[in-house]
Structures are given as structure tokens and as C-alpha cells.
Amino acid sequence: MAVLGCGSVGSQVVRLLTEQADDLEARVGARLELAGVAVRRLDAAREVQVPAGLLTTDATGLVAREDVDLVIETIGGIEPARSLILSAFENGKSVVSANKALIAEDGATLFEAAAKAERDFYYEAAVAAAIPILRPLRESLAGDRVTRVLGIVNGTTNFILDKMDTSGAGFSDALEEAQELGFAEADPTADVEGFDAAAKAAILASLAFHSRVTAADVHREGITDVTAADVASAREMDAVVKLLAIAELRPGPDGGEQVAVRVHPAMIPRSHPLASVRGAYNAVFVESEAAGQLMFYGPGAGGSPTASAVLGDLVTVARNRLADTRGAGESAYAERPVMSMGETRTRYHVSLDVDDVAGVLASVATAFADHGVSIQTVRQEGRDDDAQLVVVSHAATDAALSATVERLRTMETVREVTSVMRVEGGDE
Ligand SMILES: NC(=O)C1=CN([C@@H]2O[C@H](COP(=O)(O)OP(=O)(O)OC[C@H]3O[C@@H](n4cnc5c(N)ncnc54)[C@H](OP(=O)(O)O)[C@@H]3O)[C@@H](O)[C@H]2O)C=CC1
Numbered sequence: 103m104a105v106l107g108c109g110s111v112g113s114q115v116v117r118l119l120t121e122q123a124d125d126l127e128a129r130v131g132a133r134l135e136l137a138g139v140a141v142r143r144l145d146a147a148r149e150v151q152v153p154a155g156l157l158t159t160d161a162t163g164l165v166a167r168e169d170v171d172l173v174i175e176t177i178g179g180i181e182p183a184r185s186l187i188l189s190a191f192e193n194g195k196s197v198v199s200a201n202k203a204l205i206a207e208d209g210a211t212l213f214e215a216a217a218k219a220e221r222d223f224y225y226e227a228a229v230a231a232a233i234p235i236l237r238p239l240r241e242s243l244a245g246d247r248v249t250r251v252l253g254i255v256n257g258t259t260n261f262i263l264d265k266m267d268t269s270g271a272g273f274s275d276a277l278e279e280a281q282e283l284g285f286a287e288a289d290p291t292a293d294v295e296g297f298d299a300a301a302k303a304a305i306l307a308s309l310a311f312h313s314r315v316t317a318a319d320v321h322r323e324g325i326t327d328v329t330a331a332d333v334a335s336a337r338e339m340d341a342v343v344k345l346l347a348i349a350e351l352r353p354g355p356d357g358g359e360q361v362a363v364r365v366h367p368a369m370i371p372r373s374h375p376l377a378s379v380r381g382a383y384n385a386v387f388v389e390s391e392a393a394g395q396l397m398f399y400g401p402g403a404g405g406s407p408t409a410s411a412v413l414g415d416l417v418t419v420a421r422n423r424l425a426d427t428r429g430a431g432e433s434a435y436a437e438r439p440v441m442s443m444g445e446t447r448t449r450y451h452v453s454l455d456v457d458d459v460a461g462v463l464a465s466v467a468t469a470f471a472d473h474g475v476s477i478q479t480v481r482q483e484g485r486d487d488d489a490q491l492v493v494v495s496h497a498a499t500d501a502a503l504s505a506t507v508e509r510l511r512t513m514e515t516v517r518e519v520t521s522v523m524r525v526e527g528g529d530e
């Protein structure tokens with residue numbers, strides 16, 4: 103067996119493989135021998151003592167070795183991870199990976215290579231780290247019909263939004279604290295701009311709906327524009343702001359079904375199970391026809407939790423290898439089109455700075471009505487120069503809401519559209 107990468111995740115994989123070698127042998131039925139650990143720099147400080155002579159910078163050579171039949175990829179990113187995984191399959195090895203970015207971008211190539219080589223490709227760690235969610239979607243719920251997946255799948259952004267909610271802090275201060283505590287990376291772009299969650303959403307949607315969904319199909323908005331005022335406004339509604347990954351089956355225009363996938367901040371009622379997911383934790387809420395509502399909760403990041411999921415996959419792959427069989431693979435796909443964001447329906451919370459004059463409420467209501475967006479509630483906050491209207495709509499398409507907002511921006515009585523946020527959960 104070979105481990106590629108020995109960073110946060112790879113080092114914990116190596117640690118568990120070493121510390122639990124006897125238990126793993128008992129569970130698998132054969133000793134899992136570590137043949138090598140590929141890294142970029144031999145002299146880098148490591149969180150784990152790698153057994154002497156196992157570190158190498160020749161990942162390609164390691165993958166091709168005859169005494170390696172399982173490869174664990176924890177390098178991350180697109181290249182060289184993709185070439186190394188493809189090379190592993192070409193050389194007849196099975197692969198376990200934690201690489202959400204690669205699977206969301208080009209999973210199809212990897213699944214086809216695994217199928218052609220008749221080898222396993224498992225990647226439970228790629229979404230929500232320690233939380234078993236991909237196996238339940240692929241196997242446990244394979245006989246049911248999943249209709250919706252709603253997840254908090256990024257620990258960094260959940261920590262930041264939770265901090266903003268509990269302390270009233272603004273985004274920058276909460277991010278700074280997340281970085282000081284080691285939750286957010288020095289370059290937090292992938293997390294706060296929603297790229298990480300979008301990759302996970304693509305993988306969840308693919309498995310939940312047996313469709314091919316890539317990261318490019320996911321509508322993505324991050325949390326950098328979420329303000330302390332948005333969070334306070336959510337609190338007024340007894341709601342909380344979360345970065346949600348949402349994948350759902352929706353009726354398409356031709357009577358068929360489409361897959362709608364998106365990542366954006368949204369207000370959800372505090373009574374919703376996802377509202378109580380605090381700090382850097384993750385949770386995935388699944389709705390299916392027969393089972394009803396299921397929730398999967400736990401640590402969604404970190405070396406050790408992620409290594410737990412990697413090792414789980416490793417045991418499955420090793421058992422399959424011994425039995426000379428392979429898992430179900432990813433071959434059976436329905437061709438469901440991806441719905442454009444404009445057609446996606448949700449509720450909206452719109453805050454406006456307005457002139458405090460007679461008729462302003464009616465003119466704002468008319469702008470919504472003219473675009474077919476039904477209003478659930480309107481409230482005025484403040485007076486005179488400080489007047490604000492907060493409008494919460496019933497479910498409407500994104501296109502209709504965007505057109506409404508454009509109209510509001512042209513109205514003389516509307517000084518500024520200060521915030522537009524989606525509302526999930528509760529009545530449509
Ligand atoms: N960290 C987390 O909480 C989670 C991570 N993941 C996924 O796990 C994977 C690994 O993440 P993480 O451990 O955090 O990443 P790190 O950056 O901590 O580690 C990456 C490792 O890959 C090695 N590496 C980089 N380039 C090469 C190369 N060309 N050849 C050989 N080795 C190379 C690095 O070597 P060197 O040490 O010498 O620089 C390093 O050991 C990613 O796909 C990530 O998305 C999934 C869930 C959670």
C-alpha cells in the first residue's frame with residue numbers, strides 16, 4: 103500500500119495505519135503493509151514519525167511498484183493527483199482519495215478508469231470528512247428516492263457565521279479569529295468564497311440523484327458579503343445564517359426531472375436541525391421518499407477525522423481486493439439536466455433603505471407583484487432618514503427576484519438595496 107501526501111490528512115493516515123496495524127489486520131484478514139509515503143519535500147517537518155526509508159519524492163515510481171496494490175491519495179488539487187490516480191488504475195491498483203476538488207471537476211474520468219481497470223475507487227473523506235454520508239447515499243439509500251440534500255459542508259465558514267451570530271462580530275473579525283484558532287487557512291478563499299462547499303455539493307448531488315454533476319454546474323456564492331446586519335436581521339426572524347449546499351430534484355419544463363445545485367448563505371429557522379450545527383462542525387440533512395428525513399452530523403474537517411473516513415474506505419477496498427471483487431462503482435447514471443439558477447425557486451429576505459414617505463410600502467410591494475413575487479411579510483424598521491423596509495417573499499424563481507431587485511434599484515424612494523438573502527426551510 104502507498105500513501106501519496108503526508109500533510110494534515112496523510113500524516114494522520116500514516117499514524118493510524120501504524121498505531122492500528124494489528125486491529126486493521128484483524129478486520130481486513132491480511133496485514134496492510136505500508137510500502138512508501140510520497141511527499142514533495144523530504145526535509146519538511148511532519149506531524150508523524152514516518153518509518154525510516156519510506157518517504158520518497160518519486161510518487162510516480164511508488165504508484166507503479168509491484169508490491170503496492172492499494173493507493174491512498176492525500177495530495178489534493180488537480181495535478182499531479184489526477185495523473186497519479188489514473189496511473190494507479192493503469193497499474194492495476196485500487197484507490198482511496200480525499201480529493202473533493204478533483205472528483206468534483208473530473209470524477210467521470212476517474213470512475214471510467216477505475217471501471218476499465220476493474221478496480222475500486224472510494225472517496226468518503228472528500229465530503230464532510232469523518233461524517234459517513236457518501237456511503238449512505240450510494241448504498242444504504244440506493245433503493246429509496248432521495249429528493250433533497252441540504253448540508254453545512256464547510257467547517258471554516260460555519261465557524262465564522264456561528265461567531266458572527268453569537269458575538270455580533272463582523273465577517274473580517276470572525277475570519278481573523280478563525281485563522282488565529284487554526285480553523286481557517288492563511289488563504290481562506292476556497293472556503294469563504296464557497297469553492298470548497300461547491301465541490302462537495304457536486305459530489306453529493308451526483309450520488310444522491312445518480313447524475314453527473316460537476317463543480318461547474320453548481321451556482322456558488324460565498325459568505326464574504328454577509329454583514330453583521332444580515333445576521334441580526336436573521337435573529338429578528340428567529341433564524342440563523344448558514345452557508346448551505348443544496349441539491350434537489352425539481353420538475354423540468356418538459357415534465358422530466360432536473361437537478362438543482364447551489365451553494366449560498368441563507369437564513370434558516372432556528373427550529374431547523376441544521377441551525378443547531380455550531381462551530382466548525384458539519385451536517386447533512388437528507389430527504390427521501392421512503393425514509394423521510396435523515397441527518398448526518400460530525401466533524402467535517404481536520405487531519406484525524408478525515409483520516410478516519412480514509413481508513414474506513416481502505417478497509418473496504420482491502421477486503422474487496424482479498425475477495426477478488428470490487429464495490430458497486432459509479433457506472434449507473436441517469437441523464438438528468440442541471441437546472442439553471444434563474445429557474446431555481448426559494449424564498450428571499452430583502453432589506454432596503456427607503457425614504458420614509460407615504461406610499462413607499464405600496465410602491466415596493468408593486469415592484470414585487472409586477473414580477474410575480476408574492477410577499478409573505480413586510481416590516482418597517484427605523485424612521486425618517488433611518489427608515490428600512492425588510493421584505494420576506496414566498497418562494498419565487500431567482501430570475502423573478504433578480505428582476506425585482508433591479509426594479510427596486512431604479513426607484514426614487516429606495517435609497518439602497520442593502521441586502522438580499524435567501525431563506526431556506528419553513529413554509530414556501
Ligand atoms: N485538511 C482537511 O481538513 C481535509 C482535507 N481534505 C482533502 O484531503 C487532501 C489533503 O489535504 P491536506 O492534508 O489538508 O493537504 P496538505 O497541504 O496538508 O498536504 C498535502 C501533502 O501532499 C504533498 N504533496 C504536494 N504535492 C506533491 C507532489 N507533487 N508529490 C508528492 N506529494 C505532494 C505535500 O508534501 P510536503 O509535505 O512535502 O509539502 C503534503 O504532504 C485534499 O484533497 C483535501 O481537499 C478532505 C477533507 C478535510
Ligand SMILES: N[C@@H](CC=O)C(=O)O
Binds near residue numbers: 255258298
Ligand atoms: N476547508 C474545509 C476542510 C476540508 O474539507 C472546511 O473548512 O470544511
